[in-house]
Amino acid sequence: MTADRHILEVSNIEVVYNHTVQVLRGLSLQVPEGGIVALLGSNGAGKSTTLKAVSNVLFLENGDLTAGAIRFDGAPVAGRPPHHLVRDGLCHVMEGRRVFEDLTVEENLIAAGYAASGGDDGGGSGFELVYEYFPRLFERRRAQAGYLSGGEQQMLAIGRALLGRPRLMLLDEPSLGLSPVLVEDIFTIIARINREQGVAMLLVEQNANVALALASYGYIMESGRVVIDGTPDKLMADDDVREFYLGAAGAGGARSYREVKHYKRRKRWLS
Amino acid sequence: MDWLFLFEVSLAGLGRGGLYALTGVAFVLIYKATRVINLAIGEMLMVGAYLFIGFGAGMALPLWLAVILALLGGALLGFVLERTAIRPLLGENPISVFMVTIGLSSVLVGLVEIIWTANPRSLPDLLPRDPIFIGDAFVAPKTFWSFVIAAGVIAVFLLLFRFWRGGVALRATASDQGAAYAMGINVPAVYSLAWALAGLLAAGAGILLGAISGASSSMGVFGLTVLVVVIVGGLDSVLGALLAGVLIGWVESVAGVYLGGEYEQLFTFSILLVVLLVRPWGLFGTREIERL
Ligand SMILES: Nc1ncnc2c1ncn2[C@@H]1O[C@H](COP(=O)(O)OP(=O)(O)O)[C@@H](O)[C@H]1O
Ligand SMILES: [Mg+2]
Numbered sequence: 001m002t003a004d005r006h007i008l009e010v011s012n013i014e015v016v017y018n019h020t021v022q023v024l025r026g027l028s029l030q031v032p033e034g035g036i037v038a039l040l041g042s043n044g045a046g047k048s049t050t051l052k053a054v055s056n057v058l059f060l061e062n063g064d065l066t067a068g069a070i071r072f073d074g075a076p077v078a079g080r081p082p083h084h085l086v087r088d089g090l091c092h093v094m095e096g097r098r099v100f101e102d103l104t105v106e107e108n109l110i111a112a113g114y115a116a117s118g119g120d121d122g123g124g125s126g127f128e129l130v131y132e133y134f135p136r137l138f139e140r141r142r143a144q145a146g147y148l149s150g151g152e153q154q155m156l157a158i159g160r161a162l163l164g165r166p167r168l169m170l171l172d173e174p175s176l177g178l179s180p181v182l183v184e185d186i187f188t189i190i191a192r193i194n195r196e197q198g199v200a201m202l203l204v205e206q207n208a209n210v211a212l213a214l215a216s217y218g219y220i221m222e223s224g225r226v227v228i229d230g231t232p233d234k235l236m237a238d239d240d241v242r243e244f245y246l247g248a249a250g251a252g253g254a255r256s257y258r259e260v261k262h263y264k265r266r267k268r269w270l271s
Numbered sequence: 272m273d274w275l276f277l278f279e280v281s282l283a284g285l286g287r288g289g290l291y292a293l294t295g296v297a298f299v300l301i302y303k304a305t306r307v308i309n310l311a312i313g314e315m316l317m318v319g320a321y322l323f324i325g326f327g328a329g330m331a332l333p334l335w336l337a338v339i340l341a342l343l344g345g346a347l348l349g350f351v352l353e354r355t356a357i358r359p360l361l362g363e364n365p366i367s368v369f370m371v372t373i374g375l376s377s378v379l380v381g382l383v384e385i386i387w388t389a390n391p392r393s394l395p396d397l398l399p400r401d402p403i404f405i406g407d408a409f410v411a412p413k414t415f416w417s418f419v420i421a422a423g424v425i426a427v428f429l430l431l432f433r434f435w436r437g438g439v440a441l442r443a444t445a446s447d448q449g450a451a452y453a454m455g456i457n458v459p460a461v462y463s464l465a466w467a468l469a470g471l472l473a474a475g476a477g478i479l480l481g482a483i484s485g486a487s488s489s490m491g492v493f494g495l496t497v498l499v500v501v502i503v504g505g506l507d508s509v510l511g512a513l514l515a516g517v518l519i520g521w522v523e524s525v526a527g528v529y530l531g532g533e534y535e536q537l538f539t540f541s542i543l544l545v546v547l548l549v550r551p552w553g554l555f556g557t558r559e560i561e562r563l
Binding site: 055057060062081082083085086087091092093094098099100101102103107108110111112113114115116118160161164 | 362436437440442443445446447448449450451452453454455456457458
């Protein structure tokens with residue numbers, strides 16, 4: 001990792017919501033240029049907050065970065081409005097897909113293209129690329145986005161981000177609520193986009209299995225800080241990681257028994 | 272029953288409804304993009320009428336130029352109001368923002384009275400005066416032309432929102448502001464755009480309304496009926512504003528002629544009451560919108 005140039009460097013950040021609730025407590029991570037890094041952790045660990053800090057949209061929820069620094073492509077993110085960051089190649093695909101439901105698929109892309117170019121790309125450029133990765137979106141281009149299936153909406157959310165020709169994509173739980181087959185489809189395409197377009201990705205997931213299959217490095221966070229990080233091999237070999245994040249695949253035994261142990265181990269591990 | 276007369280009264284009502292619809296669209300535009308309930312919309316309309324008087328009569332410019340300048344002035348007013356009075360309140364309680372727009376409406380009335388005095392004024396003659404007949408029915412030419420112009424302007428705007436990419440970005444922002452930020456839409460610029468366009472529409476409505484019934488510093492009360500229109504139609508629905516505008520214009524006109532002027536408001540507010548009881552989010556509005 002250290003030899004590579006990092007497109008994203010997050011150092012010791014702390015985030016506070018409403019001036020009262022501290023959610024991140026000295027979190028650090030790096031994403032190498034063109035690489036895929038997984039950020040894992042259970043619900044409420046602060047994964048989404050981390051991404052919002054990077055794309056500078058915390059202010060929307062009255063959140064503040066109170067300490068630490070974030071550098072995208074070598075330059076600090078602080079003070080740069082989100083639309084400047086997007087134009088510089090940083091795209092955030094938010095949790096829950098967040099497509100513009102009243103707009104058609106194509107209008108979603110039009111808005112994204114307009115935004116990413118600052119309004120001067122002539123219009124419609126880059127749509128072929130999106131439709132090439134997601135032929136389904138081409139078939140559904142006249143449909144209202146609110147009526148798409150969950151998988152199609154996720155495709156649209158990623159396609160929209162792709163229009164900005166990003167150098168770094170922040171993907172927040174792309175597998176959320178999708179069937180296993182769809183998850184596999186989407187992750188295959190994510191891998192292709194990374195390979196063919198050279199887009200680096202910070203991939204937030206609760207589904208650690210699929211995320212670590214793609215990533216070259218992973219961080220696991222709990223309560224606002226990283227508790228363990230390393231290559232997928234290292235993480236998958238770790239007993240705690242296997243038990244808490246990779247589901248029954250690693251640890252055997254009856255579910256109910258495991259849950260009792262789970263709670264105790266978890267407490268020890270976090271303290 | 273005299274059907275021809277009813278028809279004529281209805282046409283007159285549609286004429287008034289066209290202006291409600293036009294101003295209602297301006298209101299909805301601001302609401303959709305910035306979630307501000309702008310009670311100063313009637314006063315923005317009034318400023319448009321007075322700007323037209325200022326350019327057309329005061330400075331004696333050609334009327335077409337006076338119209339364009341008044342429209343641009345209305346747009347500028349919208350832009351400035353948003354930047355100076357509304358933007359600093361971003362994220363504050365919607366009620367405070369709402370109160371600020373009430374304050375703004377008083378400020379605008381004050382400014383107009385300082386510059387043009389409180390006396391009613393008539394506007395330079397703008398609309399053709401040849402009588403119009405639809406079949407056997409007579410329509411006052413000013414009413415007819417103001418309806419035609421309002422309808423044309425609304426049509427242009429609907430096309431703009433559908434096909435112009437900036438219009439699509441505006442609708443995107445209205446649909447999900449957080450996602451709009453994350454995708455790189457310059458959201459503050461969209462706010463400015465929405466207020467400027469709404470200011471332009473309101474100024475246009477003000478010129479038309481002034482052309483029909485003259486301008487006065489109290490013509491902003493027109494905005495109250497517009498408020499009824501958008502609540503009935505749904506605060507966030509352009510279609511709702513259009514249909515409710517025409518409906519309420521028609522009801523007012525019919526009630527006013529058959530029952531007497533004092534019944535106009537009674538009917539309007541009865542409609543409002545019924546809608547609030549049965550469908551508080553409006554005929555075409557989105558359901559989860561908070562009500563004041
Ligand atoms: N807007 C907010 N205001 C206050 N607390 C928040 C806000 N958003 C998230 N939190 C809290 O911050 C913690 C982390 O949230 P989040 O970053 O969404 O976690 P994750 O994405 O890992 O599930 C949670 O405890 C959550 O309740
Ligand atoms: Mg999350």
